[in-house]
Amino acid sequence: MLLAIDCGNTNTVFSIWDGTKFIATWRTSTEHQRTADQYYVWLSTLMEFQKIEAEITDVIVSSTVPRVVFNLRVLSDRYFNTRPWVVGRPDCALPVDVRVDAGTAVGPDRLVNTVAGYDLYGGDLIVVDFGTATTFDVVDADGAYVGGVISPGVNLSLEALHQAAAALPHVDISRPQRVVGTNTVACMQSGVFWGYVGLVREICTRIKAERERPMKIVSTGGLAPLFQQSADLFDEYEDDLTMHGLTVIHAYNTGRTT
Ligand SMILES: Nc1ncnc2c1ncn2[C@@H]1O[C@H](COP(=O)(O)OP(=O)(O)OP(=O)(O)O)[C@@H](O)[C@H]1O
Numbered sequence: 001m002l003l004a005i006d007c008g009n010t011n012t013v014f015s016i017w018d019g020t021k022f023i024a025t026w027r028t029s030t031e032h033q034r035t036a037d038q039y040y041v042w043l044s045t046l047m048e049f050q051k052i053e054a055e056i057t058d059v060i061v062s063s064t065v066p067r068v069v070f071n072l073r074v075l076s077d078r079y080f081n082t083r084p085w086v087v088g089r090p091d092c093a094l095p096v097d098v099r100v101d102a103g104t105a106v107g108p109d110r111l112v113n114t115v116a117g118y119d120l121y122g123g124d125l126i127v128v129d130f131g132t133a134t135t136f137d138v139v140d141a142d143g144a145y146v147g148g149v150i151s152p153g154v155n156l157s158l159e160a161l162h163q164a165a166a167a168l169p170h171v172d173i174s175r176p177q178r179v180v181g182t183n184t185v186a187c188m189q190s191g192v193f194w195g196y197v198g199l200v201r202e203i204c205t206r207i208k209a210e211r212e213r214p215m216k217i218v219s220t221g222g223l224a225p226l227f228q229q230s231a232d233l234f235d236e237y238e239d240d241l242t243m244h245g246l247t248v249i250h251a252y253n254t255g256r257t258t
Pocket residue numbers: 007008009010011012130131132133172173174220221222223226
């Protein structure tokens with residue numbers, strides 16, 4: 001079975017893929033100090049607890065944090081006796097082209113989202129991922145990643161207000177009832193929530209205009225459903241787009257589904 005690891009700047013997600021479905025998914029915070037042994041203790045405890053008797057034969061990693069890759073490699077070598085596929089490394093081929101300025105190291109999560117989006121919906125796509133940053137990945141008609149947009153993430157925006165202004169509290173995002181807030185928290189939520197609705201709509205409209213063609217918009221990431229409720233921002237929502245992309249890239253490189 002395949003262990004797929006999606007390491008973001010905030011959270012790292014581990015999923016086990018049996019060739020047709022994910023049989024388990026676990027999330028932990030991303031910490032580059034965590035060693036291979038620590039990962040294994042954590043993983044094996046959860047597997048035991050959930051009575052999952054999966055024999056991991058393959059590992060694939062997408063990491064936006066370069067420093068964690070070393071320990072994930074050791075985890076794979078030492079405990080699963082397999083060399084991991086690492087997205088973005090030359091020996092891990094992608095089923096799509098990457099057409100960007102020379103020397104640009106595109107975030108592996110964005111490449112994986114591109115592959116996943118193209119696999120599920122075909123080309124001429126905008127993939128919007130609400131993670132630490134909110135990214136827009138533009139997928140050409142032939143599936144190529146051709147660039148995109150990086151915006152500050154929703155939680156990051158709220159946190160920045162709290163960090164920079166002495167009187168602004170820590171606030172969690174939610175959809176405010178009204179635009180005009182009558183207390184500090186409501187004012188902050190309104191600014192970020194409705195500001196974000198506008199940001200997403202404006203960026204997608206401009207991408208479509210710049211490319212002069214209709215494009216399907218696919219959203220993913222923890223906060224995507226919150227924004228989908230409020231307006232017709234997206235055509236599709238996928239809760240585990242990145243994980244799906246990892247299985248596609250693994251199959252492309254090995255010729256096996258698991
Ligand atoms: N209704 C909600 N309100 C606040 N936060 C939410 C809500 N729903 C999901 N989340 C948050 O969304 C996050 C999941 O998003 P996702 O995994 O896409 O990105 P991330 O882990 O924050 O970022 P990265 O992938 O860059 O590490 C979780 O941290 C969770 O706290």
